[in-house]
Amino acid sequence: MHKSIKFILNGLFCQILVSQRGFYRSRGGRNRSRNARAWHDTPEMASGSTESTEDRSQFRNRPPRGLRGREIGIHYRNLSLRKRGVDLARSDGSRERGERWPNRRQAEEEQLRKKLTVTLDQRRAERISAMLAETEGQTVAAGFKYHEIGESEFKRRFLQNLEGNLKGRSPPFEPMVQDIELDDSLKLDLKRKQMDFRYIKMKQDRAKLPAADKRAEVVDAVRENQVVVISGETGCGKTTQVPQFILDDAIERGQGSLCRIICTQPRRISAVSIAQRVAEERSEKLGKSVGYQIRLECALPRQQGCILYCTTGILLQFLQSDPNLKLTTHIVIDEIHEQDILSDFILTIVKDLLPRRPDLKVILMSATLNAESFSKYYHNCPMIHIPGFTHPVTVYHLEDVLKFTDFKIEGKANKRPIWTNYTRDGKERKVANMKYEEMMGPFLRHLKSKGYPEHVIQSLSLPESEEMNMELITALIRYICQSQPEGAILVFLPGWDQISKLHKMVTESSFFSKSNFLVLPLHSQMPTINQKEIFLRPPTGVRKIIIATNIAETSITIDDVVYVIDSGKIKMKNYNVEDNLQTLLPEWVSFANAKQRRGRAGRVRPGVCYHLFSQRREMELANYPIPEMLRSRLDEVILQVKILQLGKVKPFLAKVMQPPNPIAVENALQLLNVLNALDEDENLTPLGFHLAQLPMDPQLGKMILMASLFRCLDPVLSIAASLSFKDPFNLPLGCEKKVDKQKFELSRGQKSDHLVLSEAVRLWEQADATGDGGRFCWTNFLSSSILVMIRRMKGQLAEHLMRMKFVDSTDPKDPNLNINSKNYALIKAVVCAGLYPNIAVLTKVRREKKVLRTATERRVALHPKSVNNFPETFESVLFVYHLKLKSAMVYLHDTSMVFPMPLLFFGSSLRQLRQEQTLVTMDQFEFRCSQQTADLIMELRRRLDSLLEYKITHPHTTDWNSNLAEKSLIQAIVELISTEDKTPYCVSDFEDDSD
DNA sequence: GAGCACTGC
Structure with a gap:
């Protein structure tokens, strides 16, 4: 009995046909023990096992994790007392920290348990039982008796479906056959064009590009080698010219119909604008020899003798239906030096592909700086360098800026309270300061000999000179405005905060009058992004000052910039492998970033760049930013590896040019296993197969599959599309509070x-x-361009669901798919079903701040933008989140309060423990309920799991009127989920001012 | 009490 319950109630979408033993190993072994450790042992580590923790920390000579302030002091005192052999318990009568905590932790756990209660009143329980009894004996689908099918039979059936599903995908092009007629007409057309006035005019302009001189070299190299690396700086014309050289060469040789070039770009805008530019150069309209394709938008070129500019993601999608790229002759991968996840991934795939496609030509295009490493990666393939053309840029560093502005940096070291010297932070700072002195010593002597004024030497001797200093930036802007010829100023800052601060300082200063200065912030989430002002030349006498993030480094180009101020700092998303935690923290820029920023000054005429770091610091900068694949979670990449059938994940990812950390791979594999997307042998499960095809992360994919089943599609598509794309809310300067309030209005108390x-x-x-x-x-501080995109994404997602046979309409608003779309409780439950296991528990409220706990962090906070900062009472302590990111602290960026019931249905591993005490446990949580409630939930869960199983392996749409079993089951669950105990917990229940 | 930048038939 026990065994069968466990088997039946394994996780959501479980892959039943995995052998029982294997299943246990996976769930009960690796994953559950990991989760259990995460939840139960964290408090213990900080409290119970005092000895081992302290022993370990003695070894490392650091206090245990989680201690703060005074606790650290006490820890060191106890440590030294113990070293001297003093018995702590008797030395002063005070208790050790380790003794005090278990009681508190226990109390906390107990308090929490009380709040995880599931109640169900008698009347409703009876009603639901009756609903289920009515359909007793019916199966969810005729002929489907899942437990009777053996493993191999199941796999066979599923694979049939898989092939059937893949067949529905249309390849990007038709197979290629030489078309002699077309060859001739293309040749003729090209000859005719050479008489065309517009074409000749364009040709003259093209001839001025540095790339023009390299045409013969490029064409020969591509003809003679399978892979060629072309390096060159922006402005050399490689992106627009190289594909044309190849195409025109083929046409001239009378083989135009055998040429199909795909050129990938990392950004949507560049794919479109480059295609437009190239079509113009060929005096054609888009859609003849040149076209583009990006998500949700395309202007395809003709089938043969053509160039297609597309985003890297689109090429990855092509690979799904055309794994050997049989339909393409040339692949040009542009901007590979940026090393974003997708381009690194494609480079690895294409490298594997070369032996299978000896006729495929690959052209890799990179900035000069690291072109060599790509050539090396591709077995030392030949390189061609195209010199760039930009106007000269004069470069200054911090020492020069201090000299020009006469600005003096003040030290704060002496103002710091003395006790900070004894904290861990204080000690680290001391070490850092010593390192700084060591680094700067010789350099400062060098500056002195060069005649730099004393105040510059003084300022630079302080480590504070490397902190962001808005006063200094303001002074520098003022210096430029007073003493330098006209021209726009572009300031690079790390983030919103600094932009906001500098904007305020500049606009409030009387020096920068509105009539003489145009100050514009530029940030992806500020509404200014769509304003034309940024690109327009201001009237004479008005100086344009743009305060931007790294968005102005590559994505947005402002031509009339003459002066660049580079703060030297950049915010980078990073991934801490050990803690499985994503971070967003400011760092020093890399040398490549600094160079890129510098280049933004010389686009129209000679420019000037002021770096706010010393020449000495510049020597310490990393050459390049860390490749994105080493800074990201890998779950989506892994699903792609699986759906493209590239083999085992670890060996494949080890082939990437700079391979990701194996622990990061392991973390992602574990998540995919918990989500039931991969089995323990790394095979795609039926669910995983569907998730891999959806253009979003697997948790959001799962969310929309559940929404189609529970018939609340439209709102959940909106949620999934915004979470996977962008938050549609703007962050206008100075309206922060109003935005929060407006959002709270929209939340309708939910x-x-x-x-x-x-x-x-x-x-x-x-x-x-x-x-x-x-x-x-x-009025609602929303971005219409983002909303338009979201609406189109929803349509596309509905199309995916239709192709996967989960819905029978491509209209997200189809009434049949939205029967429950007004049921907020259900929508939140479906969100929970997708985002699980991202669950947090509210543990206390301190000074109106909510403190939560997740599986791996003992303390996390709600991001201040969350609407859940407003309410004072919560009816449940459970929250589900999508993004957890460490910046100033660990924040949950988006949360929904959920009741225990959805977790019981959509979490993993529901088990009934100690039946006599009628407890239902799931993972780390224990939910108390009556025997009757427990039985009912268990029965519903069992039926839901087998319905899901069936739906996933046999995708089909159901007419509810002809399938009562499915309808009544879903409705019973909907009823349970949407009628929860609404007794609110007061914030005061959690008030806790200790600690 | 705070939000680098991209991308997906």
């Missing part, structure tokens, strides 16, 4: 950031239908 998203999208769609979308965006 305590969910996710419902804010679906409401915002829904109301905008409504307003937009009557032509009122613009005004709606304005």
Whole structure:
């Protein structure tokens, strides 16, 4: 009995046909023990096992993790007392920290347990039992008796479906056959063009590009080698010219019909604008020999004798239906020096592909700086360098800026309270300061000999000279405005905060009058991004000052910039492998970033760049940023590896030019296993197969599959699309509070950031239908361009669901798919079903700040933008989140309060423990409920799991009127989920001012 | 009490 319950109740979407033994190993062994450790042992580590913790820390000579302030002092005192053989318990009568904590932890656990109670009143329980009894004996689908099918039979059936599904995918092109007629007409067309006035004019301009001189060299190299690396700086014309050289050469040789070039770009805008530019150069319209394709938008070229500019992601999608790229003759991968996940991934795939496609030509295009490493990676393939053309840029460093502005940096070291010297931070700072002195000593002597003024030497001797200093930046801007010829100024800052601060300082200063200065912030989330002002030349006498993030480094180009101020800092998303935690922290820029920023000054005429770091610091900068693959979670990449059938994940990812940390791979594999996307042998499960095809992370994919089943598609598509794309809310300067309030209004008291998203999208769609979308965006601080994208993404996702046979309409708003779309509790439950295991528990409220706990962190906070900062009472302590990111502290960026019931249905490993005590446990949580409730939930869960199993392995849409079993099961669960105990917990229940 | 930048048939 026990065994069968465990088997039946394994996780959501479980892959039943995995052998029982294997299943146990996976769930009960690796994953559960990992989770259990995470939840239960964390407090213990900090409290119970005092001895081992302290022993270990003695070894490392650092205090145990989690100690703060005074606790660290006590720790060191106890350590030294113990070293001297003093018995702590008797020395002063005070208790050790380790003794005090277990009681508190226990109390905390107990308090929490009380709050995880599932109640179900008698009447409702009876009603649901009756609903189920009515359909007793019916199966979810005729002929499907899942337990009777053996493993191999199941796999056979599923694989049939898999092939069937893949067949529905259309390849990007038709197979290629030489078309002699076309060859001739292309040749003739090219000859005719050479008489065309527009073409000749364009040709003259093209001839001025540095790339023009290299045409013969490029064409020969490509003809003679399978892989060629072309290096060159921006402005050399390689992106627009190289594909044309290849195509024109083929046409001239009378083989135009045998040439199909795909050129990938990392950004959507560049794919489109480059294609437009190239079409213009060929005096054609888009769609003849040149076209583009990006997500949700394309202007395809003709089938043969053509160049297609597309984003890297599109090429990756092509690979799914055309794994050997049989339909392409040339692959040009541009901007590979940026080393984003997708381009590194494609480079690895293409390298594997070369022996299978000896006729495929690969052209890799990179900035000069690290072109060599790519050539090396491709077995020392030949390199061609194209010199760039930009106007000269004069470069200054911090020492020069201090000299020009006469600015003096003040030290703060002496003002710091003395006790900080004894904290861990203080000690680290001391070491850092010593290192700084060591580094700067010789350099400062060098500066002195060069005649730099004393105040510069003084300032630079302080480590504080390397901190962000807005006063210094303001002084520098002022210096430029007073003493330098006209021209726009571009300031690079790490983030929103600094932009906001500098913007305030500059606009409030009387020096920068509105009539003489145009100060514009530039940040992806500020509404200014769509304003034309940034690109327009200001009237004479007005100086344009743009305060930007690294968005102005590559994505947005402002031509009239003459002066660049580089703060030298950049915010980078990073991934801490040990803690399985994503971070977003400011860092020094890499040398490549600094060079790129510098280049932004010389686009129209000679420019000047001021780096706010010393020449000495510049020597310490890393050459390049760390490749994105080493800074990211890998779950989506791994699903791609699997769906493209590239073999085992670890050996494949080890082939990447700079391979990711194996622990990062392991973390992602474990998550995919918990989500039931991969089995323990790394095979795609039926669910994994569907998730890998959806253009979003697996958790969001799971969310929309559940939404189609529970018939609340439209709102959940809105949520999934915004979470996977961008937050549609703007962050205008100075309106922060108003935005928060507006969002809270939209939340309708539902305590969910996710419902804010679906409401915002829904109301905008409504307003937009009557032509009122613009005004709606304005009053609600929304970005209409992001909303437009979200709406189109929803349509695309619905198409995916249709192709996967989960829905029978491509309209997200189809009434049949939205029967439950007004049921907020259900929507939150479906969000929970997708985002699981991202669960946090509210543990206490301190000074109106909510403190939560996750599986791996003892303390996390709600991000201040969350609507859940407002309410004072919560009816449940459980929260589900999508993004957890460490910046100033570990923040949950988006949360929804959920009740225990959805977790019981959509979490993993529901088990009934100690039946006599009627406890239902799932993972780390224990939920108390009556025997009757427990039985009912267990029965429903069992039926839900087998319905899901069936749905996933046999995708089909159901007409609810003809399938009562499915309808009544879903409705029973909907009823349970949407009628929860609404007794609110007061914030005061969690008040706790100790610690 | 705070939000680098990209991308997906």
